[in-house]
Amino acid sequence: MGLFLSLLYSLVGAMSAFMALFYVLSRARILEAGPEGPRGPTLVLYWIFFAGITITGSYLGIQLPDGVIANTRAVGAMVSGFVGGPWLGLAVGATAGAHRLWLGGTTAVAGALATVMEGVVGGLVRWWLERTEGAGRLPGWRLGAGVTIATELVHMGFVVLFSPANPDPLRVAEVIGPPMIMANAMGVALFALVMRDRQRDREQVQADSSARALRTARRTLGLLARGYDAARLPEVARIIKEETGAGAVCLTDASQVLAFEGLGADHHRAPGPIVSHYTRRAIETGEVVFADGRTEHYNCPISRDCPLDSVLIAPLSLDGVVIGTVQVFEPRHHRFSSVNRSLGEGLASLLSAQLLAARYQEAKGLLTEQELKLVQAQVNPHFLFNALNTVAAVLRVDPERARGLLLHLAAFFRKNLKRPAALATLREELEHVGAYLEIEKARFADRLTVETEVDPTLLDLKLPAFTLQPLVENAFKHGLSRTLGPGTARIRVRRGPGEVLIEIEDDAGAYLEPANADGLGMRLVDKRIKNLVGPGWGLAVACVPGELTRVTVRVPLPEAPA
Amino acid sequence: MIRAVVVDDEALARDELVALLREVGGVEVVASCANAVEALPAVRKERPDVLFLDVQMPAISGFELLAMLDPDTLPRVVFVTAHDEFAVKAFEQNASDYLLKPVERARLARTLERLGHNGGGSPGALAARAITRIPCLGPRSIRLVDVAEVESVRSSEAGVYVVTPAGEHFTELTLRVLEERAGLFRCHKQHLVNVDRVAEILLGDEEGAAIRTRSGGTVPVSRRFLSALKERLGLSWAKP
Numbered sequence: 001m002g003l004f005l006s007l008l009y010s011l012v013g014a015m016s017a018f019m020a021l022f023y024v025l026s027r028a029r030i031l032e033a034g035p036e037g038p039r040g041p042t043l044v045l046y047w048i049f050f051a052g053i054t055i056t057g058s059y060l061g062i063q064l065p066d067g068v069i070a071n072t073r074a075v076g077a078m079v080s081g082f083v084g085g086p087w088l089g090l091a092v093g094a095t096a097g098a099h100r101l102w103l104g105g106t107t108a109v110a111g112a113l114a115t116v117m118e119g120v121v122g123g124l125v126r127w128w129l130e131r132t133e134g135a136g137r138l139p140g141w142r143l144g145a146g147v148t149i150a151t152e153l154v155h156m157g158f159v160v161l162f163s164p165a166n167p168d169p170l171r172v173a174e175v176i177g178p179p180m181i182m183a184n185a186m187g188v189a190l191f192a193l194v195m196r197d198r199q200r201d202r203e204q205v206q207a208d209s210s211a212r213a214l215r216t217a218r219r220t221l222g223l224l225a226r227g228y229d230a231a232r233l234p235e236v237a238r239i240i241k242e243e244t245g246a247g248a249v250c251l252t253d254a255s256q257v258l259a260f261e262g263l264g265a266d267h268h269r270a271p272g273p274i275v276s277h278y279t280r281r282a283i284e285t286g287e288v289v290f291a292d293g294r295t296e297h298y299n300c301p302i303s304r305d306c307p308l309d310s311v312l313i314a315p316l317s318l319d320g321v322v323i324g325t326v327q328v329f330e331p332r333h334h335r336f337s338s339v340n341r342s343l344g345e346g347l348a349s350l351l352s353a354q355l356l357a358a359r360y361q362e363a364k365g366l367l368t369e370q371e372l373k374l375v376q377a378q379v380n381p382h383f384l385f386n387a388l389n390t391v392a393a394v395l396r397v398d399p400e401r402a403r404g405l406l407l408h409l410a411a412f413f414r415k416n417l418k419r420p421a422a423l424a425t426l427r428e429e430l431e432h433v434g435a436y437l438e439i440e441k442a443r444f445a446d447r448l449t450v451e452t453e454v455d456p457t458l459l460d461l462k463l464p465a466f467t468l469q470p471l472v473e474n475a476f477k478h479g480l481s482r483t484l485g486p487g488t489a490r491i492r493v494r495r496g497p498g499e500v501l502i503e504i505e506d507d508a509g510a511y512l513e514p515a516n517a518d519g520l521g522m523r524l525v526d527k528r529i530k531n532l533v534g535p536g537w538g539l540a541v542a543c544v545p546g547e548l549t550r551v552t553v554r555v556p557l558p559e560a561p562a
Numbered sequence: 563m564i565r566a567v568v569v570d571d572e573a574l575a576r577d578e579l580v581a582l583l584r585e586v587g588g589v590e591v592v593a594s595c596a597n598a599v600e601a602l603p604a605v606r607k608e609r610p611d612v613l614f615l616d617v618q619m620p621a622i623s624g625f626e627l628l629a630m631l632d633p634d635t636l637p638r639v640v641f642v643t644a645h646d647e648f649a650v651k652a653f654e655q656n657a658s659d660y661l662l663k664p665v666e667r668a669r670l671a672r673t674l675e676r677l678g679h680n681g682g683g684s685p686g687a688l689a690a691r692a693i694t695r696i697p698c699l700g701p702r703s704i705r706l707v708d709v710a711e712v713e714s715v716r717s718s719e720a721g722v723y724v725v726t727p728a729g730e731h732f733t734e735l736t737l738r739v740l741e742e743r744a745g746l747f748r749c750h751k752q753h754l755v756n757v758d759r760v761a762e763i764l765l766g767d768e769e770g771a772a773i774r775t776r777s778g779g780t781v782p783v784s785r786r787f788l789s790a791l792k793e794r795l796g797l798s799w800a801k802p
Contacts, residue, residue, distance in 0.1 A: 381644070381645045381647075382618075382644050382645045384644075385644035385645055385662070385663050385664065386572070386575070386644040386663060388663075388664050389572075389574075389575055389578060389644065389663035389664040389665070390572065390574045390575065391664075392578055392664040393574035393575060393577050393578035393581075394574060396577075396578070396581060442574065443572050443574065443575075444571075444572065445573060445574070446573050447571075483620055483621070484596075484597050484599060484620055484621050484704050
């Protein structure tokens with residue numbers, strides 16, 4: 001028992017030395033690998049590092065008679081398999097195993113075999129976890145300890161079987177077995193804990209940077225809503241700098257610097273020409289360009305005293321065309337972490353998406369305006385000439401009234417010339433419709449009654465300009481002017497629960513599903529309201545044939561003024 | 563003196579045109595109508611020389627009204643409209659002339675002058691335009707009956723009646739117009755039948771035959787139209 005405990009303490013004590021080393025190195029960027037594990041040069045680095053740890057395991061072991069070494073080699077071999085897969089495990093195991101053979105002793109063959117086996121088993125554990133739980137999963141401490149106990153038991157089997165030179169291999173296994181199994185299992189369990197911990201840290205930082213990219217995007221949303229507008233970019237750059245904590249942020253279009261915020265702003269002027277070949281490369285290739293400040297430096301082409309040393313340049317693209325770049329700089333001795341890099345890339349794609357949305361909105365708005373102009377142009381000649389004819393007729397009998405009609409006509413056309421993109425208050429809309437109705441009442445004096453009923457508290461309600469007029473005109477065209485007898489038109493504006501209802505009603509009930517330009521007019525009104533207040537609002541048509549057609553416009557009730 | 567009927571659904575537009583015609587002179591406005599339904603009896607009763615006709619009118623447009631007038635008593639037609647998008651169509655309808663609102667006095671004078679020159683001439687054949695709805699006058703209402711609903715049409719001393727499964731309706735249109743423009747078949751001097759609504763033909767004595775319509779009404783068939791009817795029905799049976 002005494003021997004067991006003293007061996008165990010010695011092994012654990014020896015191991016704690018490289019445990020501490022590993023903990024420190026696990027924080028070093030040099031050993032950082034993505035979820036798919038180390039690749040290329042990093043893989044070689046891993047091999048050297050873990051082979052070193054494993055060989056140290058032999059040296060820090062306790063020398064027993066007949067060249068037997070109670071050791072902690074299993075830890076390095078096993079863990080290298082966990083982090084690098086079966087091939088790395090095999091390489092590390094073989095290296096340390098060869099070294100053990102070179103050290104010699106009666107149990108050298110058994111130890112070398114066991115170390116190779118443990119490296120491969122560690123790798124197989126990773127491979128199995130990847131298959132069952134997804135890339136980048138590391139084994140937990142229980143699994144690590146369990147596997148190590150099993151492989152060390154096999155190791156003891158090897159000692160018994162493959163140590164013919166030893167006088168009493170069974171006794172050796174009895175003595176070194178329990179402490180080695182326990183010490184190595186503890187070691188692997190501790191490594192697993194440290195690696196898990198490190199992984200969680202990284203995930204946390206990544207989650208933070210995603211949240212930061214999203215927060216930045218939310219703050220720039222309004223600023224980029226009207227596209228890549230040079231006037232708004234300094235503010236956008238300021239927000240990005242604030243959210244990323246970078247040394248400086250620069251925004252360019254495809255030919256010049258449009259905004260620069262942060263360190264080096266004294267010589268990086270905006271607006272100014274693009275001078276860096278990194279920027280030009282990003283614009284030409286459409287790919288992220290990264291001068292990390294280690295292998296590649298941002299050598300400022302303007303000033304030699306520029307504090308900026310590393311840069312991440314992410315292209316902003318719209319429909320596959322690079323329209324500019326977002327650049328994040330860090331000063332010397334303040335390099336990017338890979339997390340910061342992913343933040344920059346995420347930010348660029350979010351900003352690109354915003355620009356795309358802005359362009360889409362703009363195109364949609366333009367189209368609607370074009371269509372609206374078209375509809376207005378189609379509507380007017382008939383109304384105009386009939387109105388003029390009416391004025392001519394009234395002039396014979398009542399010049400003063402004719403003058404009034406002409407003024408209404410002028411008011412109507414003046415409002416028609418207004419920019420259709422603008423918003424109008426309900427009051428303005430009713431005035432527009434009122435001028436129209438005055439003319440129509442004169443034309444159809446004997447046949448037309450118009451009733452208007454408007455909640456006066458709603459007169460300041462904002463609507464897209466030209467909402468009411470096309471609907472009232474439709475009521476005439478498809479309703480009243482189709483019936484032979486007299487007709488009534490009603491315009492009602494009232495409150496509903498959380499909404500405002502604007503109803504335009506005629507008593508002809510001759511509404512047909514419109515397929516022509518008039519239908520376009522209604523669709524446009526609907527579309528513009530939905531663009532303004534959201535898809536849940538807009539137009540609804542109810543028709544009782546021969547009795548009534550009612551077009552209802554639903555918009556949200558505005559918040560009560562404070 | 564040229565006798566004119568003015569048809570426009572706007573009272574002020576009618577007044578304006580009547581006033582202009584008075585100013586130009588040489589025209590007597592014998593009737594002024596607010597729609598096609600009023601215009602039909604007015605034209606029949608007054609037999610004007612010229613019809614000033616608005617194109618866009620409620621229920622029945624100016625073009626439709628033209629198709630409903632009996633070719634025998636058809637006056638010359640001048641379309642009056644606010645916008646020239648109908649101009650080409652108006653001349654396809656063999657209109658004599660075409661005026662734009664607001665109407666210019668000098669332009670109206672030229673129109674009348676032209677009408678006066680060949681005032682005695684015939685209005686010329688109208689391009690055939692199908693009638694799909696028949697305006698019918700009820701005691702208190704005006705009904706537009708779809709031709710497809712009509713079973714038959716009968717003419718009597720009292721006038722022309724359109725017979726549908728739902729009842730009979732008085733119309734101002736003549737049998738001839740309905741026969742030529744609405745695709746109804748002449749089976750008797752005073753009767754038309756909608757061939758699509760014929761259920762059976764009851765062959766009777768030498769006087770002729772009778773048609774039973776789908777809703778059970780009977781329509782007499784006179785001997786001289788019988789063979790044409792058989793042929794028509796035979797043809798329609800031949801191609802289902």
